[in-house]
Amino acid sequence: MDSLMTTTPKQVGLCPQRLARIDTWRDRLVAEGRLAGATTLVFRRGQVAHLGSSGLADLARGTPMTPETIHRIYSMTKPLTSVAIMMLYEEGRFQLDDPISRFMPGFAGQRVCTGGARGKLETLPAMRDITFRDLLTHTSGLTYGFMQATAVDALYREHGIDFGGAETSLGEVVEALAALPLIAEPGTAWNYSVSTDVLGHLVAVLSGQPFDRFLQDRLIGPLGMVDTGFQVPDGQGARFAANYALGADRFLKLIDDPATSRYLAPRKVHSGGGGLVSTAADYLRFCRMLLNKGELDGVRYLGRKTIELMMTNHLRGDMAAMGQPRWSESTAEGIGFGLGFSVTLDPARAQILGTPGECAWGGAASTAFWVDPAEEMAVILLTQLMPSYTWPLRRELRVLSYQAVID
Template identity: 65%
Template sequence: MTDTDPRDLGLCPDRLERIDAWMRRYVDEGKLAGLSVHFARRGKTGFARAHGKADIARDRRFDTETIVRIYSMTKPLTSVAVMMLYEEGRFQLDDPLSRFLPDFAEMRVAVGGNRVKLETVPALRPITIRDLLTHTSGLTYGFMEATLVDALYRVHGIDFQTSEHSLADLVARVAKQPLLAQPGAEWNYSVATDVLGHLVAVVSGLPFSEFLRERVLKPLGMHDTDFFVAEDKRERFAANYAFDRTGQLKVYDDSEGSRFLSPRPVTSGGGGLTGTAPDYLRFCRFILNRGELDGVRLLGRKTVELMIANHLPGDMAAMGQPRFSESAYTGIGFGLGFSVMLDPAKAQIVGTPGEVAWGGLASTSFWIDPAEDLAVVLFAQLIPSSALPIRRELRVLTYAALVD
């Protein structure tokens, strides 16, 4: 609950209760162990509710301070770290990545062949920092299991979530693999943001995790967000679930014994953070405020405006056939760390041109709508994020509550 009268924020109290009923229904039907929804409008929290269990076996309640794995919602925070260095004049967005990471100097692109012999050609141009921010670098993810290049990532142990190797070592392994496409030619979700985390470390001279904590998380007051859950916060850490073959919830990653309970050799800028919904709502408000929150400015307003603009020639669907994304492709573009709504009619979902968003593997998501001065955070713990249509349903319910 909040102390703010929703009507003062242009929200209908009765329609907000539809969101509450929707949340309860998913828990009561056994489709989600628990979930929370937070959103802010005009600088104030207009809705903050949680239902269900954070851990069914231990009968722990899912509440507004529950800590979850945010996975790919780490990416926008890493992108902010990159842009902070950009503002310091450390590089330009069209600089070749190899200026800082020489291993990427002579990249090749896969064009055919088989597992025995992969056919490649030289990259037509270098990978740029902007390519990494927009997922147009030609890199990929091994878990997609769709291409020969994906297979090479698996063969060489390129997994920023589970590896026991260092961030620098994994990025060096990435540089040795061929690209999936020519730089700038296609939109492909990838380890690009993990590479950006290493770039932050190289340019700043600080370990990436230290830079993110000291320069981004702490200044924004995101005190429950980190690459691992501290011992004194473990009672608030949720279990992560998946559906078994009968459609029943089963534990995917226990809240006790999870790899997220201790620091790891690799800190994943693409998907390594845990945190709370109120913390992430603070990040969303920081973006809404064009780089400032509660008197703390991390980015200039023009830099944020550049980040939330579409940097693709059109939508993601026009740049090849994306194999996986935390967003729809049609009517949706991509900025520097966020998806960007271009055309709600083409995307076939209610929304506003210019809103930015992203989500995480375990059914977390957020969106920020500057035109409506609105930010929404949805937290659950169910893998994969495509298992239930909760993101799209929440968008409809939320926009239906706007009545001003």
């Protein structure tokens, strides 16, 4: 990973003294006990200009956090799954406005919850079926069981709609999901959900390959993401970080021991919404492909026009206008959603430094990335603290990264 440090910040229009503020910030978070450890990376104009790690990957064992540490990236899996389904889109397998019931009949004629209690929900027939674009933009009417906000969320928990922990198969979880009511009419509201897990199963249905195999053969492998997968690579467990949450006493509490984690063994269900582990070097390969409009090192994964469509806002207005006033630790005003990630529309409304057209997303353990085509820039944050809104890390790193731009 250190071999990627191929330039000085000034050569790519970044101030080295200002960029060093990221190291100070990261060290302070660790010193104050807010994080066990973290790695940050800033890439601009084809070069890594900043790379640093602070603290420990595993407090109990004293394992240092390094750029080679393997992290659970949770929802940073979603952009890879979205690229995978768009590869099949480019092959003419479907159109964005096609109903997914064309390929999975169980999703035909779903019903929308309109009220009632968990024991007896009131529902009406949906005005139309979920489309591929609904899934890609999280406007499908699906939800997550862990949201614990609606009676439908409770039904997810009752019926085992858990792509991260299910012991059946991807197809069986999706089939059970299709039988449950939606929380909103498709296309009408932004609700974070298992939509990308359904896309993972659609990859399998359309390609005739298991989802994990397609992702490895068509994207992860060719990109050279050697430490990325649905389990920690064999023999690499010592590089795997521990995962933490903030306890009631405000101290870090271990919630997943890297020595006994389920990520060390193969899964029966591969979650396109949150199942991957990765490293800073690996995820940078993916970010560089996005910045290069679908190509990296002579291999083309998607066409330029497809990447441009994915990085375009597909919502009617911003996320706030679609019923989501805040997201993670930030306002959702001025932030839209493309095909697989958020898209900045108006930094002033979002009240944060940024660039219109920049796309981003993060993971449940406080990881984050964004790619900014206008600034030819990508930034990655890897740490392991749940939930992601415990500290405003993404907002702070965004300011620290952009304030260093001088050219």
